[in-house]
Amino acid sequence: MDDESKMKLMKERILGSYAWQRDIIKPLSKDYDCTPEELKDVFFKLFDMSTLEASHGTLDIAQEICLAKKFHADLRLCWYIGTLEIITPEEGDELKEKLVAQVKSGKNYDDALKDGQLELFELLKEKSEY
Secondary structure (H helix, E strand, C coil): CCCCHHHHHHHHHHHHCEEEEHHHHHHHHHCCCCCHHHHHHHHHHHHHHHHHHHHHHHHHHHHHHHHHHHHHCCCHHHHHHHHHHCCCCCHHHHHHHHHHHHHHCCHHHHHHHHHHHHHHHHHHHHCCCC
């Protein structure tokens, strides 16, 4: 087996791995309304070996960042942190990190968001008492 064939086989193994299929290929293929095989072929052509090896962990971290940004928007933290300056950035980050951890542990996003809204309101009430 020549080097090119070995690289192709290694890339196939990475893209076909359980973690890649579970975390990346299957969810994105649903989003893009394509088959997992189609998406796997696109990624196979787009990425070199080193990118594929490093990407799963990077994409996992990116997913957490995106989830935290979604909570930031849905809780309207830009109002309370940036515009009104009622809540500190650290308090907002702490709340988002807690909610991201809940979702990663299996809690439904909407349920975690509701918890966050209630916690945010309690924080606002505390701030109103000086």
